[in-house]
Amino acid sequence: SGNRGGDLGEFRRGQIVKAFDHVVFKKDVLKVHGPVKTRFGYHLIKTLYRNG
Template identity: 70%
Template structure:
């Protein structure tokens, strides 16, 4: 079963996610922005979700984590929880 290690930032609006993605493109650190802005409990760990298997996250999230290049920031991606920026650190 495939597994991955990912970070994410969860916010309420697409506009917030896009503003944070712009800050990341300008050199902001993912973990710092996650700690400050993410609504997920993982925020206190810099958005770190640890390692998880395919199917443990909602389908839209899995699609990014298991289908897009690692180490890039992807999103904004909408789920029932809000808008995510997702960075996959590794996959196996």
């Protein structure tokens, strides 16, 4: 995602690491959450919108 400015694009539940799933599908939209630790490092996550 680094070459896209950190944008992961769209994905469905279960397509990414569990720590991301928890934030993206359960936390408030348009707020920054984190830091979230994964095997890839630490992340700040902002969900822009959610369908369904």
